[in-house]
Amino acid sequence: xxxxxxxxxxxxxxxxSPADKQGWPWTEATSRPSGADAGTxxxxxxxxxxxxxxxxxxxxxxxxxxxxxxxxxxxVIDGGSxxxxxDIIRKYEPWLDHWVSExxxxxxxxxxxxxxxxxxxxxxxxxxxxxxAPGALxxxxxxxxxxxxxxxxxxxxxxRGREVFSRYAAGILPDWPGGLFALRVNQPGSLLHxxxxxxxxxxxxxLHLVMDLDLWLRLLRRHGPAAFRQIDREVAVYRYHEASKxxxxxxxxxxxxxxxxxxxxASIPGLSLPAGIQQLRSRCRAASVPVSGxxxxxxxxxxxxxxxxxxxxxxxxxxxxxxxxxxxETDPLPSFLALLDELKPALARHFDPPxxxxxxxxxxxxxxxxAGRRLSLAAFKALRLSPTPGTAKDLLRLAxxx
Numbered sequence: 001x002x003x004x005x006x007x008x009x010x011x012x013x014x015x016x017s018p019a020d021k022q023g024w025p026w027t028e029a030t031s032r033p034s035g036a037d038a039g040t041x042x043x044x045x046x047x048x049x050x051x052x053x054x055x056x057x058x059x060x061x062x063x064x065x066x067x068x069x070x071x072x073x074x075x076v077i078d079g080g081s082x083x084x085x086x087d088i089i090r091k092y093e094p095w096l097d098h099w100v101s102e103x104x105x106x107x108x109x110x111x112x113x114x115x116x117x118x119x120x121x122x123x124x125x126x127x128x129x130x131x132x133a134p135g136a137l138x139x140x141x142x143x144x145x146x147x148x149x150x151x152x153x154x155x156x157x158x159x160r161g162r163e164v165f166s167r168y169a170a171g172i173l174p175d176w177p178g179g180l181f182a183l184r185v186n187q188p189g190s191l192l193h194x195x196x197x198x199x200x201x202x203x204x205x206x207l208h209l210v211m212d213l214d215l216w217l218r219l220l221r222r223h224g225p226a227a228f229r230q231i232d233r234e235v236a237v238y239r240y241h242e243a244s245k246x247x248x249x250x251x252x253x254x255x256x257x258x259x260x261x262x263x264x265x266a267s268i269p270g271l272s273l274p275a276g277i278q279q280l281r282s283r284c285r286a287a288s289v290p291v292s293g294x295x296x297x298x299x300x301x302x303x304x305x306x307x308x309x310x311x312x313x314x315x316x317x318x319x320x321x322x323x324x325x326x327x328x329e330t331d332p333l334p335s336f337l338a339l340l341d342e343l344k345p346a347l348a349r350h351f352d353p354p355x356x357x358x359x360x361x362x363x364x365x366x367x368x369x370x371a372g373r374r375l376s377l378a379a380f381k382a383l384r385l386s387p388t389p390g391t392a393k394d395l396l397r398l399a400x401x402x
Contacts, residue, residue, distance in 0.1 A: 010029070010065065010066065010068060010095075011027075011028075011029040011066060014062065014065065014066070014092070014095070015091045015092065017062075024063070024066075024133075024134050025059060025062040025063040025065075025066045025131065025132075025134075026059075026062065028134070029066050029068065029134075030066060030067060030068060030134035030135045031068075031135070032068050032070075032138070033138055041069065041070055041071045041138075041141050042071065042120075042121045042122055042141055042144055042145070043071045043072075043073065043119065043120040043121045043122070044069060044071065044072050044073070044120045044121070044122045044123070044137060044141065044191065045072075045073040045074075045075070045114075045118035045119060045120030045122070045123045045194065046064055046072065046073070046074050046075070046123075046124060046125070046126055047075045047076075047077060047110075047111055047114030047115070047118070047123070047124075047125045047126070048060055048061065048064070048074075048075070048076045048077070048125065048126050048127070048128050049077050049078075049079070049107045049110035049111050049114070049125055049127065049128065050076065050077070050078045050079065050081065050085055050089075050110075050127075050128035051078065051079035051080075051081055051085075051107070051110075051128075052081045052082065052083045052085065053081070053083075053085060053128040053129050054081065054083040054084045054085045054088055055129075056128060056129040056131075056239065057085050057088050057089070057128045057129075058088050058091075058092075059131050060126060060127075060128050060129070060130060060131045061076065061088070061089070061092050061096075062092075062131075063131035063132040063133075064126065064131075064132055065092065065095050066134075067132060067134075067135070067136060067137045067138070069137040069138065069141075072120075072137070073097045073118065073119055073120050074095070074096055074097055075096070075097055075098045075099065075114045075117055075118070076089050076096055076098075076099040076100075077099070077100055077104070077110040077111070077113050077114050078099070078100065078101035078102075078110075079101075079102070079103060079104045079106070079107075079110060080101055080102050080103040080104070081101060085101065085128075086101040089101065098117055100113075105205060106205070106208055107127075107208060107211075108203045108204060108205045108206075108207060108208060108211045109205050111125045111202070111203050111211070112202050112203060112205060115194075115197065115198065115202045115203075118194055120194055121193070121194055121195075122141070122144060122191040122192065122193060122194060123191065123192050123193075123194040123197055124187075124188075124190055124191050124192055125187075126188055126236070127188065129239045130188045130236060130237060130238050130239055131236070131237050131239075132188075132235065132236055132237075133157070133234045133235050133236060133237060136154070136189075136235035136236060137191075139154060139231060139233050139235055140152045140153075140154060140190075140191045140231070140235060141191070142231075143229045143231055144191065144229075146229060148223070148226065148227050149193065149227055149228075149229050150192065150193040150196045150219050150223045150227040150228070151170075151190055151191065151192050151193065151216075151219060151227065151228045151229065152190065152191050152228075152229040152230070152231070153169065153170045153186045153189050153190035153191075153228070153229075153230055153231075153235075154169070154186075154189050154190075154230070154231045154232070154233045154234060154235035154236070155167045155168065155169050155186075155189060155232065155233060155234045155235065156168055156169075156186050156188055156189035156234070156235070156236045156237065156238050157234055157236070157237045157238065158237075158238050158240060159237050159238065159239045159240065160239075160240040164237075167234065168184070168186065169186060169189075169230060169232075170184060170185060170186035170189075170190065170228065170230060171183060171184025172184075172220070172225050172228045172230070173225065174225050174226075176224070176225070176296060176298065176302075177268075177298040177299070177302055177303045177306055178302070178305075178306040178309075179220065179225050180217060180220060180221065180264060180298075180303075180306065181261060181264070181265075181303075181306040181307050181309065181310040182306065182309075182310065182314065183213065183216060183217060183220060185212045185213050185216050186236075187212040188236040188237075188238055189234075189235045189236035192215075192219065196219055196222070196223065197215065197219070199222075200215060200218040200219055200222065200292075201218070202215070203215055204286075204287070204289065206285070206286050206287045207256055207260070207286055208256070209252060209253045209256045209257075210253055210256040210257050210260055213257065213260055214260045217260065217264060217291055218291055218292065221264070221291050221292065221294070221295045222292060222294050222295040223295065224295065224296050251320050251323070251324055252324075254317065254320035254321045254323075254324050255283075255284045255285065255286070255321055255324045255325060256284065256285075256286050257317060257321070258280070258281070258284060258317055258318075258320075258321035259281060259284035259285075259286040259288075260286070261307070261310060261317070262277065262280075262281045262284075263281075263288055263289060263290045263291060264290070264291045264307075265303065265304075265307045266281075266290060267290035267291050267292075268298050268300055268303045269300065270300030271300045271303050271304050271307070274339075274342040274343065274346075275342070276338060276339045276342045277339065277342070277343075280321060280322055280325055280339070283325040283326070284321075284325065301349070301350075304346055304349070304350070305349075305350040308343060308346055308347060308350065311343070312340070312343065312359060312360075312363040313359055313362070313363070316363065316366045316367060316370060318336065318339055318340075318363075319332070319336045319363070319366070319367040319370060319371075320370065322335055322336050322339060323336075323370075323371070332367075332371065333364075333367065333368070333371070336364075336367055337364070340360055340363060340364070344356070347359060347360070
């Protein structure tokens with residue numbers, strides 16, 4: 001795509017939109033800021049990995065091209081789709097810097113292939129069922145020249161059908177190391193410093209679901225939360241549909257997420273994982289690749305507390321991972337209770353006895369809710385409840401469940 005192409009002319013030059021498509025990025029373009037020429041904006045490389053996403057791919061491509069960004073390298077890496085995706089990509093070949101449609105080893109491999117060809121200073125991948133909002137690249141690029149920045153992100157809209165039902169930002173907590181274990185990634189709505197991405201090793205091919213979490217953790221671990229810039233503006237749209245990984249169920253992420261965070265915890269000097277947690281980690285298919293110790297020092301006590309909170313307080317990661325690691329078990333609760341027992345000494349180091357009981361009770365109740373089970377006698381014996389309005393409400397709901 002030539003940097004001198006006016007955006008209005010580009011809309012006319014691109015292949016015509018289907019008759020039933022209106023608005024952005026079909027019949028509407030965005031506008032460039034004044035003075036938007038290639039010499040004044042940093043070089044950005046975007047990679048679209050794709051496989052059998054013909055229903056959405058064209059919208060993704062157009063949303064990138066119609067940014068009108070004057071210093072853009074755009075690569076489309078298709079995994080040998082059989083649904084007509086290659087024909088769509090070929091339509092836009094004159095405006096692409098590179099594309100290929102050939103079998104690969106999955107999404108992470110496709111992204112790595114893109115990284116190997118990238119020549120930008122800033123980089124991201126945009127999946128073939130997501131798309132950029134108008135003016136996204138200009139809005140993100142405007143905050144990239146601040147010293148020490150390794151990432152910039154805005155808001156991403158969650159789209160189901162034609163309705164935006166929520167928006168989210170990256171969750172980068174300023175505290176250290178709590179921000180590591182509570183990190184919330186905004187993958188489509190960000191740009192990453194390409195030299196930092198390469199220094200971190202790019203994305204791991206053994207991860208197919210949380211390669212973005214792993215990469216962001218490596219960047220955050222090395223550079224700290226101050227290196228992540230954020231803007232209060234919508235820059236990307238994440239599409240929920242039946243074939244998307246997210247809609248397949250949140251538990252599909254649990255094993256990889258657990259593996260990545262367990263390796264992070266294990267890489268912190270002075271923080272040891274109980275035997276049961278280590279055994280659960282060994283059942284995860286992801287390779288054991290500890291996060292580099294380079295970067296700000298992490299105190300082990302604070303890291304242990306943040307790690308435990310992620311396991312049993314924030315999102316029941318421990319139960320979800322344990323259940324997925326042993327799908328043949330008809331009742332995952334006994335194994336989960338055994339792991340909770342192993343965590344008792346660590347919980348006692350960071351919480352007073354009433355708080356320990358509340359955390360344990362809430363974790364068991366949440367596990368039962370996830371599993372879709374009513375309260376059992378074993379669960380009642382394990383709870384040792386400290387009465388609160390929240391636990392009483394959850395208990396009543398479970399007791400009345402059909």
